[in-house]
Amino acid sequence: MSFILSATNAFVLILVLVTLHWASKRKTRLPLPPGPKGWPLIGNLLDIPKANFGKVYTEWAMKYGKIVYADAAGQPMIIINDVDIANEILDKNGAISSDRPVMEMAGKLAGFGEWTSFLMYNTQMKESRKYMHRAIGTRGSLKRFDGLFESENRKFLKATLREPDNVQEHIRHYTGAVIARITYGYEAQDEGDPIIALAESILRSFSQFSEPGAYLVDFIPALKYIPAWFPGAGFKKEASAAKTILQELVDIPFQFSMNEMAEGTAPPSFVTDNMQTVTTDLAKRDLKWSASSLFTGTVSVQYTFFLAMTLFPEIQRKAHNEIDRVIGNDRLPCLADRDNLPYVCAIQDEIYRWRPVGSVGVPHKTTAADTYGGYHIPKGSIILPNIWHMLHDPAVYSNPDSFSPERFLATDGKHPEPNPRTCFFGFGRRASKGSQFADATVWLSIATALAVFRISKVVEGGVEITPEGKYTSSLVSHPEKFRCSIKPRSAWAEPLILQS
Numbered sequence: 282m283s284f285i286l287s288a289t290n291a292f293v294l295i296l297v298l299v300t301l302h303w304a305s306k307r308k309t310r311l312p313l314p315p316g317p318k319g320w321p322l323i324g325n326l327l328d329i330p331k332a333n334f335g336k337v338y339t340e341w342a343m344k345y346g347k348i349v350y351a352d353a354a355g356q357p358m359i360i361i362n363d364v365d366i367a368n369e370i371l372d373k374n375g376a377i378s379s380d381r382p383v384m385e386m387a388g389k390l391a392g393f394g395e396w397t398s399f400l401m402y403n404t405q406m407k408e409s410r411k412y413m414h415r416a417i418g419t420r421g422s423l424k425r426f427d428g429l430f431e432s433e434n435r436k437f438l439k440a441t442l443r444e445p446d447n448v449q450e451h452i453r454h455y456t457g458a459v460i461a462r463i464t465y466g467y468e469a470q471d472e473g474d475p476i477i478a479l480a481e482s483i484l485r486s487f488s489q490f491s492e493p494g495a496y497l498v499d500f501i502p503a504l505k506y507i508p509a510w511f512p513g514a515g516f517k518k519e520a521s522a523a524k525t526i527l528q529e530l531v532d533i534p535f536q537f538s539m540n541e542m543a544e545g546t547a548p549p550s551f552v553t554d555n556m557q558t559v560t561t562d563l564a565k566r567d568l569k570w571s572a573s574s575l576f577t578g579t580v581s582v583q584y585t586f587f588l589a590m591t592l593f594p595e596i597q598r599k600a601h602n603e604i605d606r607v608i609g610n611d612r613l614p615c616l617a618d619r620d621n622l623p624y625v626c627a628i629q630d631e632i633y634r635w636r637p638v639g640s641v642g643v644p645h646k647t648t649a650a651d652t653y654g655g656y657h658i659p660k661g662s663i664i665l666p667n668i669w670h671m672l673h674d675p676a677v678y679s680n681p682d683s684f685s686p687e688r689f690l691a692t693d694g695k696h697p698e699p700n701p702r703t704c705f706f707g708f709g710r711r712a713s714k715g716s717q718f719a720d721a722t723v724w725l726s727i728a729t730a731l732a733v734f735r736i737s738k739v740v741e742g743g744v745e746i747t748p749e750g751k752y753t754s755s756l757v758s759h760p761e762k763f764r765c766s767i768k769p770r771s772a773w774a775e776p777l778i779l780q781s
Protein backbone atom coordinates (compact mmCIF):
# COMPACT_ATOMS: atom_id res chain seq x y z
CA MET A 282 0.00 0.00 0.00
CA SER A 283 2.73 2.43 1.00
CA PHE A 284 4.57 1.59 -2.27
CA ILE A 285 1.44 2.37 -4.31
CA LEU A 286 0.98 5.66 -2.46
CA SER A 287 4.57 6.78 -2.94
CA ALA A 288 4.46 5.85 -6.65
CA THR A 289 1.30 7.90 -7.04
CA ASN A 290 2.92 10.75 -5.14
CA ALA A 291 6.01 10.56 -7.32
CA PHE A 292 3.88 10.60 -10.48
CA VAL A 293 1.94 13.63 -9.23
CA LEU A 294 5.18 15.32 -8.24
CA ILE A 295 6.71 14.77 -11.72
CA LEU A 296 3.50 16.00 -13.34
CA VAL A 297 3.56 19.16 -11.23
CA LEU A 298 7.24 19.77 -11.96
CA VAL A 299 6.80 19.29 -15.71
CA THR A 300 3.76 21.58 -15.72
CA LEU A 301 5.59 24.23 -13.69
CA HIS A 302 8.66 23.99 -15.93
CA TRP A 303 6.49 24.26 -19.06
CA ALA A 304 4.49 27.14 -17.59
CA SER A 305 7.66 29.01 -16.55
CA LYS A 306 9.18 28.48 -19.98
CA ARG A 307 6.00 29.76 -21.62
CA LYS A 308 6.14 32.78 -19.35
CA THR A 309 9.82 33.70 -19.79
CA ARG A 310 10.51 32.44 -23.27
CA LEU A 311 10.00 35.26 -25.67
CA PRO A 312 8.38 34.76 -29.05
CA LEU A 313 10.47 34.33 -32.17
CA PRO A 314 10.46 37.25 -34.61
CA PRO A 315 7.64 37.11 -37.19
CA GLY A 316 8.22 35.30 -40.44
CA PRO A 317 6.72 33.09 -43.13
CA LYS A 318 4.70 30.11 -41.88
CA GLY A 319 6.60 26.86 -42.31
CA TRP A 320 5.79 23.21 -42.94
CA PRO A 321 6.32 20.44 -40.40
CA LEU A 322 9.95 19.23 -40.34
CA ILE A 323 11.21 21.24 -43.32
CA GLY A 324 10.00 24.60 -41.98
CA ASN A 325 10.62 27.30 -44.59
CA LEU A 326 13.21 25.32 -46.56
CA LEU A 327 11.22 25.76 -49.76
CA ASP A 328 10.70 29.52 -49.21
CA ILE A 329 14.35 30.37 -48.60
CA PRO A 330 15.73 31.92 -51.79
CA LYS A 331 18.57 30.28 -53.73
CA ALA A 332 19.05 33.45 -55.81
CA ASN A 333 17.92 37.10 -55.79
CA PHE A 334 18.35 37.17 -52.03
CA GLY A 335 17.97 40.93 -51.63
CA LYS A 336 14.72 40.97 -53.60
CA VAL A 337 13.07 38.04 -51.78
CA TYR A 338 14.17 39.12 -48.31
CA THR A 339 12.99 42.65 -49.05
CA GLU A 340 9.52 41.23 -49.84
CA TRP A 341 9.68 39.51 -46.46
CA ALA A 342 10.75 42.80 -44.83
CA MET A 343 7.66 44.50 -46.31
CA LYS A 344 5.44 41.73 -44.99
CA TYR A 345 6.96 40.89 -41.59
CA GLY A 346 9.04 43.91 -40.56
CA LYS A 347 12.61 44.81 -39.63
CA ILE A 348 13.54 41.48 -38.10
CA VAL A 349 12.30 38.23 -39.61
CA TYR A 350 12.55 34.59 -38.52
CA ALA A 351 12.70 31.58 -40.81
CA ASP A 352 13.37 27.92 -40.13
CA ALA A 353 15.48 26.01 -42.67
CA ALA A 354 14.64 22.42 -41.69
CA GLY A 355 15.49 23.05 -38.04
CA GLN A 356 18.21 25.65 -38.68
CA PRO A 357 17.00 28.99 -37.22
CA MET A 358 17.60 32.00 -39.46
CA ILE A 359 17.22 35.66 -38.57
CA ILE A 360 17.05 38.21 -41.37
CA ILE A 361 17.80 41.78 -40.25
CA ASN A 362 16.47 44.59 -42.43
CA ASP A 363 17.63 47.61 -40.46
CA VAL A 364 21.11 49.04 -39.77
CA ASP A 365 20.44 49.91 -36.10
CA ILE A 366 19.14 46.43 -35.32
CA ALA A 367 22.11 44.87 -37.12
CA ASN A 368 24.48 47.02 -35.05
CA GLU A 369 22.72 46.03 -31.83
CA ILE A 370 22.82 42.29 -32.56
CA LEU A 371 26.05 41.96 -34.56
CA ASP A 372 28.17 44.72 -33.04
CA LYS A 373 27.00 45.41 -29.48
CA ASN A 374 26.32 41.71 -28.84
CA GLY A 375 29.27 40.70 -31.06
CA ALA A 376 30.70 38.39 -28.39
CA ILE A 377 27.89 35.92 -29.18
CA SER A 378 27.09 36.74 -32.82
CA SER A 379 30.41 36.61 -34.64
CA ASP A 380 30.70 32.94 -35.55
CA ARG A 381 30.21 31.68 -39.11
CA PRO A 382 28.02 28.83 -40.34
CA VAL A 383 29.92 25.79 -41.62
CA MET A 384 29.98 25.47 -45.42
CA GLU A 385 30.53 21.77 -46.10
CA MET A 386 31.41 21.98 -49.80
CA ALA A 387 33.30 25.28 -50.06
CA GLY A 388 34.57 25.48 -46.50
CA LYS A 389 35.44 21.95 -45.47
CA LEU A 390 35.87 19.86 -48.64
CA ALA A 391 37.49 22.53 -50.84
CA GLY A 392 39.41 24.14 -47.98
CA PHE A 393 38.07 27.71 -48.10
CA GLY A 394 37.15 27.39 -44.42
CA GLU A 395 40.75 28.49 -43.68
CA TRP A 396 40.16 31.88 -45.28
CA THR A 397 39.62 34.59 -42.71
CA SER A 398 36.07 35.33 -43.87
CA PHE A 399 34.97 31.76 -43.16
CA LEU A 400 36.94 30.99 -40.00
CA MET A 401 34.90 30.36 -36.90
CA TYR A 402 35.13 32.97 -34.14
CA ASN A 403 38.42 31.65 -32.80
CA THR A 404 42.03 32.62 -32.09
CA GLN A 405 43.18 32.07 -35.69
CA MET A 406 40.48 34.44 -36.91
CA LYS A 407 41.38 37.10 -34.32
CA GLU A 408 45.09 36.85 -35.19
CA SER A 409 44.31 37.06 -38.89
CA ARG A 410 42.30 40.23 -38.38
CA LYS A 411 45.22 41.69 -36.40
CA TYR A 412 47.59 40.96 -39.32
CA MET A 413 45.18 42.70 -41.66
CA HIS A 414 44.66 45.64 -39.39
CA ARG A 415 48.40 46.17 -39.01
CA ALA A 416 49.11 46.16 -42.76
CA ILE A 417 46.00 47.48 -44.50
CA GLY A 418 43.46 48.34 -41.82
CA THR A 419 43.55 52.12 -41.91
CA ARG A 420 43.95 54.88 -44.46
CA GLY A 421 47.24 55.73 -42.69
CA SER A 422 48.65 52.20 -42.99
CA LEU A 423 47.70 52.06 -46.68
CA LYS A 424 49.21 55.44 -47.52
CA ARG A 425 52.70 53.98 -48.10
CA PHE A 426 51.16 51.85 -50.87
CA ASP A 427 49.64 54.80 -52.77
CA GLY A 428 52.40 54.55 -55.42
CA LEU A 429 51.62 50.84 -55.97
CA PHE A 430 47.88 51.45 -56.30
CA GLU A 431 48.65 54.19 -58.81
CA SER A 432 51.14 52.20 -60.85
CA GLU A 433 48.75 49.21 -61.25
CA ASN A 434 45.95 51.64 -62.06
CA ARG A 435 47.99 53.19 -64.91
CA LYS A 436 48.46 49.72 -66.39
CA PHE A 437 44.68 49.22 -66.19
CA LEU A 438 44.07 52.49 -68.06
CA LYS A 439 46.54 51.52 -70.79
CA ALA A 440 44.99 48.08 -71.21
CA THR A 441 41.51 49.66 -71.39
CA LEU A 442 42.68 52.19 -73.97
CA ARG A 443 44.15 49.35 -76.05
CA GLU A 444 41.20 46.95 -75.72
CA PRO A 445 38.14 48.80 -74.43
CA ASP A 446 35.84 45.87 -75.18
CA ASN A 447 37.67 43.77 -72.59
CA VAL A 448 37.27 46.21 -69.72
CA GLN A 449 35.79 43.58 -67.41
CA GLU A 450 38.82 41.30 -67.89
CA HIS A 451 41.18 44.24 -67.31
CA ILE A 452 39.39 45.10 -64.06
CA ARG A 453 39.69 41.49 -62.95
CA HIS A 454 43.38 41.29 -63.83
CA TYR A 455 44.46 44.56 -62.24
CA THR A 456 42.46 44.15 -59.01
CA GLY A 457 44.29 40.81 -58.59
CA ALA A 458 47.59 42.48 -59.48
CA VAL A 459 47.25 45.23 -56.87
CA ILE A 460 46.37 42.67 -54.19
CA ALA A 461 49.39 40.51 -55.13
CA ARG A 462 51.63 43.56 -54.96
CA ILE A 463 50.47 44.85 -51.59
CA THR A 464 50.12 41.43 -49.99
CA TYR A 465 53.33 39.79 -51.25
CA GLY A 466 55.36 42.53 -52.98
CA TYR A 467 54.82 40.50 -56.17
CA GLU A 468 54.55 42.42 -59.46
CA ALA A 469 52.27 40.52 -61.84
CA GLN A 470 52.94 40.33 -65.58
CA ASP A 471 50.39 42.12 -67.75
CA GLU A 472 49.45 38.92 -69.51
CA GLY A 473 49.50 35.25 -68.58
CA ASP A 474 50.64 35.79 -65.01
CA PRO A 475 50.65 32.46 -63.10
CA ILE A 476 49.63 33.91 -59.71
CA ILE A 477 46.76 35.94 -61.16
CA ALA A 478 45.64 32.85 -63.09
CA LEU A 479 45.63 30.82 -59.85
CA ALA A 480 43.65 33.54 -58.04
CA GLU A 481 41.08 33.80 -60.82
CA SER A 482 40.63 30.05 -60.95
CA ILE A 483 40.16 29.89 -57.18
CA LEU A 484 37.61 32.69 -57.12
CA ARG A 485 35.63 30.90 -59.85
CA SER A 486 35.67 27.68 -57.81
CA PHE A 487 34.61 29.51 -54.67
CA SER A 488 31.71 31.15 -56.40
CA GLN A 489 30.59 27.78 -57.80
CA PHE A 490 30.95 25.91 -54.49
CA SER A 491 29.27 28.55 -52.35
CA GLU A 492 26.18 28.79 -54.58
CA PRO A 493 23.28 28.16 -52.16
CA GLY A 494 21.52 24.91 -52.92
CA ALA A 495 24.07 23.80 -55.52
CA TYR A 496 25.53 20.92 -53.49
CA LEU A 497 23.51 18.35 -51.54
CA VAL A 498 26.36 17.89 -49.08
CA ASP A 499 25.57 21.36 -47.71
CA PHE A 500 22.18 20.01 -46.60
CA ILE A 501 23.27 16.47 -45.70
CA PRO A 502 26.80 16.85 -44.24
CA ALA A 503 27.16 13.08 -43.77
CA LEU A 504 27.55 12.82 -47.56
CA LYS A 505 31.10 14.06 -47.17
CA TYR A 506 32.04 10.63 -45.83
CA ILE A 507 31.13 8.70 -48.98
CA PRO A 508 34.22 7.67 -50.94
CA ALA A 509 35.18 9.77 -53.98
CA TRP A 510 34.84 6.73 -56.33
CA PHE A 511 31.20 6.17 -55.31
CA PRO A 512 28.62 6.98 -58.05
CA GLY A 513 27.32 10.53 -57.51
CA ALA A 514 30.35 11.57 -55.43
CA GLY A 515 31.82 13.69 -58.24
CA PHE A 516 31.57 16.71 -55.93
CA LYS A 517 34.38 15.25 -53.83
CA LYS A 518 36.72 15.12 -56.85
CA GLU A 519 35.78 18.69 -57.80
CA ALA A 520 36.46 19.88 -54.24
CA SER A 521 39.73 18.05 -53.99
CA ALA A 522 40.98 19.49 -57.34
CA ALA A 523 40.13 23.01 -56.15
CA LYS A 524 41.79 22.36 -52.78
CA THR A 525 45.06 21.56 -54.54
CA ILE A 526 44.93 24.82 -56.50
CA LEU A 527 43.98 26.74 -53.37
CA GLN A 528 47.01 25.32 -51.57
CA GLU A 529 49.20 26.49 -54.48
CA LEU A 530 47.74 29.98 -54.18
CA VAL A 531 48.48 29.90 -50.45
CA ASP A 532 52.07 28.59 -50.83
CA ILE A 533 53.58 29.98 -54.05
CA PRO A 534 53.29 33.76 -53.61
CA PHE A 535 54.13 33.42 -49.90
CA GLN A 536 57.31 31.54 -50.80
CA PHE A 537 58.11 34.32 -53.28
CA SER A 538 57.98 36.82 -50.37
CA MET A 539 60.09 34.55 -48.17
CA ASN A 540 62.78 34.32 -50.88
CA GLU A 541 62.76 38.08 -51.40
CA MET A 542 63.06 38.64 -47.65
CA ALA A 543 65.95 36.19 -47.45
CA GLU A 544 67.72 38.07 -50.26
CA GLY A 545 66.98 41.41 -48.62
CA THR A 546 65.09 42.65 -51.70
CA ALA A 547 61.51 42.41 -50.40
CA PRO A 548 59.56 45.68 -50.61
CA PRO A 549 57.17 46.45 -47.72
CA SER A 550 54.06 44.30 -47.93
CA PHE A 551 51.40 42.60 -45.82
CA VAL A 552 53.75 39.62 -45.46
CA THR A 553 56.91 41.55 -44.54
CA ASP A 554 54.96 43.67 -42.03
CA ASN A 555 53.59 40.63 -40.25
CA MET A 556 56.52 38.22 -40.48
CA GLN A 557 58.19 40.36 -37.83
CA THR A 558 55.57 39.23 -35.32
CA VAL A 559 55.54 35.54 -36.28
CA THR A 560 57.50 33.27 -33.95
CA THR A 561 56.07 29.76 -34.46
CA ASP A 562 55.42 27.47 -37.44
CA LEU A 563 51.73 27.51 -36.60
CA ALA A 564 51.62 31.32 -36.70
CA LYS A 565 53.50 31.27 -40.03
CA ARG A 566 50.96 28.83 -41.46
CA ASP A 567 48.08 31.04 -40.26
CA LEU A 568 49.75 34.14 -41.75
CA LYS A 569 50.03 32.34 -45.10
CA TRP A 570 46.30 31.62 -45.10
CA SER A 571 45.50 35.10 -43.93
CA ALA A 572 47.51 36.57 -46.83
CA SER A 573 45.75 34.43 -49.43
CA SER A 574 42.35 35.50 -47.99
CA LEU A 575 43.03 38.95 -49.39
CA PHE A 576 42.49 37.68 -52.93
CA THR A 577 38.99 39.04 -52.90
CA GLY A 578 38.07 41.95 -54.92
CA THR A 579 36.32 45.01 -56.07
CA VAL A 580 35.64 43.73 -59.59
CA SER A 581 31.86 43.95 -59.34
CA VAL A 582 31.91 47.53 -58.04
CA GLN A 583 34.36 48.73 -60.69
CA TYR A 584 32.34 47.12 -63.48
CA THR A 585 29.15 48.66 -62.04
CA PHE A 586 30.82 52.05 -62.41
CA PHE A 587 31.15 51.50 -66.20
CA LEU A 588 27.50 50.41 -66.31
CA ALA A 589 26.31 53.48 -64.39
CA MET A 590 28.33 55.87 -66.55
CA THR A 591 26.90 54.24 -69.69
CA LEU A 592 23.37 54.65 -68.40
CA PHE A 593 23.66 58.12 -66.82
CA PRO A 594 25.62 60.48 -69.10
CA GLU A 595 24.52 63.59 -67.22
CA ILE A 596 26.22 62.36 -64.05
CA GLN A 597 29.37 61.57 -65.99
CA ARG A 598 29.34 65.10 -67.42
CA LYS A 599 29.19 66.63 -63.92
CA ALA A 600 32.13 64.45 -62.82
CA HIS A 601 34.14 65.47 -65.91
CA ASN A 602 33.50 69.12 -65.02
CA GLU A 603 34.68 68.62 -61.44
CA ILE A 604 37.88 66.87 -62.53
CA ASP A 605 38.63 69.48 -65.22
CA ARG A 606 38.13 72.27 -62.70
CA VAL A 607 40.12 70.75 -59.81
CA ILE A 608 42.80 68.65 -61.53
CA GLY A 609 42.98 70.03 -65.08
CA ASN A 610 43.95 68.01 -68.14
CA ASP A 611 47.70 67.69 -67.68
CA ARG A 612 47.84 65.03 -64.95
CA LEU A 613 45.80 62.11 -63.65
CA PRO A 614 44.01 62.29 -60.30
CA CYS A 615 45.86 60.49 -57.51
CA LEU A 616 44.76 59.20 -54.09
CA ALA A 617 45.87 62.42 -52.40
CA ASP A 618 43.15 64.23 -54.40
CA ARG A 619 40.28 62.30 -52.79
CA ASP A 620 39.12 65.04 -50.46
CA ASN A 621 39.14 67.61 -53.27
CA LEU A 622 36.79 65.68 -55.58
CA PRO A 623 33.52 65.39 -53.60
CA TYR A 624 31.37 64.62 -56.65
CA VAL A 625 33.61 61.70 -57.66
CA CYS A 626 33.45 60.47 -54.03
CA ALA A 627 29.65 60.76 -54.15
CA ILE A 628 29.59 58.65 -57.34
CA GLN A 629 31.60 55.98 -55.52
CA ASP A 630 29.17 56.07 -52.57
CA GLU A 631 26.18 55.84 -54.90
CA ILE A 632 27.67 52.85 -56.72
CA TYR A 633 28.07 51.12 -53.36
CA ARG A 634 24.46 51.92 -52.47
CA TRP A 635 22.79 51.38 -55.84
CA ARG A 636 24.13 47.87 -56.51
CA PRO A 637 25.65 46.42 -53.29
CA VAL A 638 27.95 43.52 -54.11
CA GLY A 639 26.71 41.11 -51.48
CA SER A 640 23.03 41.66 -50.94
CA VAL A 641 23.09 39.70 -47.68
CA GLY A 642 26.75 40.04 -46.76
CA VAL A 643 28.50 37.05 -45.22
CA PRO A 644 26.27 35.23 -42.70
CA HIS A 645 27.06 35.36 -38.99
CA LYS A 646 26.07 32.66 -36.49
CA THR A 647 25.15 33.03 -32.82
CA THR A 648 26.94 30.98 -30.17
CA ALA A 649 24.39 31.71 -27.42
CA ALA A 650 20.74 32.65 -27.23
CA ASP A 651 20.02 36.38 -27.48
CA THR A 652 17.03 38.68 -27.36
CA TYR A 653 16.11 41.72 -29.37
CA GLY A 654 13.07 43.99 -29.04
CA GLY A 655 11.12 41.37 -27.08
CA TYR A 656 12.01 38.56 -29.48
CA HIS A 657 13.99 35.42 -28.80
CA ILE A 658 17.03 34.71 -31.01
CA PRO A 659 17.94 31.05 -30.58
CA LYS A 660 21.52 29.86 -30.03
CA GLY A 661 23.00 28.68 -33.34
CA SER A 662 20.89 31.07 -35.47
CA ILE A 663 22.26 32.10 -38.84
CA ILE A 664 22.04 35.90 -39.04
CA LEU A 665 21.68 37.51 -42.46
CA PRO A 666 21.90 41.30 -42.67
CA ASN A 667 19.74 42.29 -45.65
CA ILE A 668 22.19 44.90 -46.94
CA TRP A 669 20.21 45.32 -50.15
CA HIS A 670 17.14 46.48 -48.24
CA MET A 671 19.16 48.64 -45.84
CA LEU A 672 20.48 50.54 -48.87
CA HIS A 673 17.13 50.68 -50.71
CA ASP A 674 14.79 51.40 -47.82
CA PRO A 675 12.59 54.33 -48.97
CA ALA A 676 12.38 55.45 -45.33
CA VAL A 677 16.16 56.05 -45.44
CA TYR A 678 16.96 56.88 -49.10
CA SER A 679 14.77 59.04 -51.29
CA ASN A 680 13.89 57.41 -54.65
CA PRO A 681 16.13 54.48 -53.76
CA ASP A 682 16.09 52.95 -57.24
CA SER A 683 17.38 56.08 -58.94
CA PHE A 684 21.13 56.70 -59.36
CA SER A 685 21.77 60.00 -57.65
CA PRO A 686 25.23 60.87 -56.23
CA GLU A 687 23.71 64.20 -55.13
CA ARG A 688 21.99 62.42 -52.23
CA PHE A 689 25.40 62.27 -50.50
CA LEU A 690 26.20 65.97 -50.88
CA ALA A 691 25.08 68.59 -48.40
CA THR A 692 23.60 71.26 -50.64
CA ASP A 693 21.08 74.07 -50.04
CA GLY A 694 20.89 73.26 -46.34
CA LYS A 695 19.90 69.65 -47.12
CA HIS A 696 21.54 66.93 -45.01
CA PRO A 697 23.28 64.16 -46.95
CA GLU A 698 21.63 60.74 -46.82
CA PRO A 699 23.39 58.07 -44.69
CA ASN A 700 26.73 56.84 -45.98
CA PRO A 701 26.37 53.29 -47.40
CA ARG A 702 29.46 52.23 -45.44
CA THR A 703 27.13 51.96 -42.41
CA CYS A 704 26.35 48.47 -43.74
CA PHE A 705 28.07 47.89 -47.12
CA PHE A 706 31.18 46.31 -45.54
CA GLY A 707 29.31 44.27 -42.92
CA PHE A 708 29.07 44.50 -39.16
CA GLY A 709 30.84 44.25 -35.84
CA ARG A 710 33.76 41.93 -35.21
CA ARG A 711 33.51 40.36 -38.68
CA ALA A 712 33.19 43.57 -40.73
CA SER A 713 35.36 43.61 -43.86
CA LYS A 714 39.06 44.11 -43.24
CA GLY A 715 39.43 45.31 -46.82
CA SER A 716 37.21 48.39 -46.67
CA GLN A 717 40.08 50.89 -46.85
CA PHE A 718 41.76 48.83 -49.54
CA ALA A 719 38.52 48.64 -51.53
CA ASP A 720 37.86 52.36 -51.11
CA ALA A 721 41.31 53.23 -52.46
CA THR A 722 41.17 50.82 -55.42
CA VAL A 723 37.65 51.78 -56.43
CA TRP A 724 38.13 55.51 -56.03
CA LEU A 725 41.31 55.54 -58.06
CA SER A 726 39.84 53.52 -60.90
CA ILE A 727 36.71 55.71 -60.99
CA ALA A 728 38.55 59.04 -60.80
CA THR A 729 41.19 58.20 -63.39
CA ALA A 730 38.73 56.58 -65.81
CA LEU A 731 36.56 59.69 -65.56
CA ALA A 732 39.60 61.91 -66.11
CA VAL A 733 40.55 60.34 -69.45
CA PHE A 734 37.59 58.39 -70.88
CA ARG A 735 34.13 59.12 -72.20
CA ILE A 736 31.95 56.11 -71.46
CA SER A 737 28.77 55.85 -73.49
CA LYS A 738 26.26 53.55 -75.14
CA VAL A 739 27.40 51.64 -78.22
CA VAL A 740 25.71 52.95 -81.38
CA GLU A 741 24.99 50.41 -84.10
CA GLY A 742 23.33 51.32 -87.40
CA GLY A 743 22.43 54.70 -85.87
CA VAL A 744 20.69 53.04 -82.93
CA GLU A 745 21.93 53.39 -79.34
CA ILE A 746 22.15 50.09 -77.48
CA THR A 747 21.12 50.44 -73.84
CA PRO A 748 22.54 47.75 -71.52
CA GLU A 749 19.83 45.88 -69.64
CA GLY A 750 21.79 46.25 -66.40
CA LYS A 751 21.18 42.66 -65.31
CA TYR A 752 23.15 41.16 -62.43
CA THR A 753 24.15 37.62 -61.60
CA SER A 754 22.01 36.24 -58.80
CA SER A 755 24.93 34.69 -56.90
CA LEU A 756 25.93 35.59 -53.32
CA VAL A 757 28.50 38.03 -54.71
CA SER A 758 26.54 39.71 -57.45
CA HIS A 759 28.23 40.98 -60.65
CA PRO A 760 26.82 42.92 -63.60
CA GLU A 761 26.28 40.54 -66.51
CA LYS A 762 28.64 41.33 -69.37
CA PHE A 763 27.36 44.35 -71.30
CA ARG A 764 28.63 46.47 -74.17
CA CYS A 765 29.70 50.09 -73.82
CA SER A 766 31.92 52.48 -75.74
CA ILE A 767 35.06 53.68 -73.92
CA LYS A 768 37.00 56.36 -75.80
CA PRO A 769 39.63 58.98 -74.83
CA ARG A 770 37.78 62.16 -73.90
CA SER A 771 39.88 64.40 -76.09
CA ALA A 772 43.19 64.73 -77.94
CA TRP A 773 45.12 65.29 -74.67
CA ALA A 774 43.72 62.14 -72.98
CA GLU A 775 45.58 59.44 -74.93
CA PRO A 776 49.09 60.88 -74.39
CA LEU A 777 48.20 61.39 -70.72
CA ILE A 778 47.41 57.67 -70.34
CA LEU A 779 50.45 56.55 -72.31
CA GLN A 780 52.91 58.83 -70.51
CA SER A 781 51.73 57.89 -67.04
Ligand code: HEM
Nearest residue numbers: 397398575638642643706707708711712713714715718719
Ligand atom coordinates in the same frame (compact mmCIF):
# COMPACT_ATOMS: atom_id res chain seq x y z
C1 HEM B 1 33.75 46.55 -52.55
C2 HEM B 1 34.43 45.56 -52.08
C3 HEM B 1 34.12 44.81 -50.82
C4 HEM B 1 32.94 44.61 -50.17
C5 HEM B 1 31.56 45.11 -50.55
C6 HEM B 1 33.22 43.80 -49.00
C7 HEM B 1 32.27 43.40 -48.11
C8 HEM B 1 32.49 42.51 -47.09
C9 HEM B 1 31.48 42.00 -46.21
C10 HEM B 1 30.00 42.35 -46.26
C11 HEM B 1 32.08 41.15 -45.35
C12 HEM B 1 31.41 40.35 -44.24
C13 HEM B 1 31.22 41.23 -43.05
C14 HEM B 1 30.41 40.60 -41.94
O1 HEM B 1 30.52 39.40 -41.72
O2 HEM B 1 29.62 41.31 -41.29
C15 HEM B 1 33.49 41.14 -45.68
C16 HEM B 1 34.44 40.41 -45.01
C17 HEM B 1 35.78 40.46 -45.32
N1 HEM B 1 36.39 41.21 -46.29
FE1 HEM B 1 35.50 42.42 -47.58
N2 HEM B 1 34.56 43.55 -48.94
C18 HEM B 1 35.15 44.14 -50.05
C19 HEM B 1 36.48 44.13 -50.39
C20 HEM B 1 37.45 43.51 -49.68
C21 HEM B 1 38.84 43.54 -50.01
C22 HEM B 1 39.45 44.28 -51.20
C23 HEM B 1 39.48 42.81 -49.07
C24 HEM B 1 40.94 42.53 -48.91
C25 HEM B 1 41.90 43.24 -49.44
C26 HEM B 1 38.47 42.30 -48.15
C27 HEM B 1 38.72 41.52 -47.05
C28 HEM B 1 37.73 40.98 -46.26
C29 HEM B 1 38.03 40.02 -45.19
C30 HEM B 1 39.38 39.46 -44.81
C31 HEM B 1 36.78 39.71 -44.60
C32 HEM B 1 36.52 38.73 -43.48
C33 HEM B 1 36.38 39.39 -42.16
C34 HEM B 1 36.01 38.38 -41.08
O3 HEM B 1 35.34 37.40 -41.38
O4 HEM B 1 36.39 38.59 -39.94
N3 HEM B 1 37.25 42.77 -48.55
N4 HEM B 1 33.72 41.96 -46.75
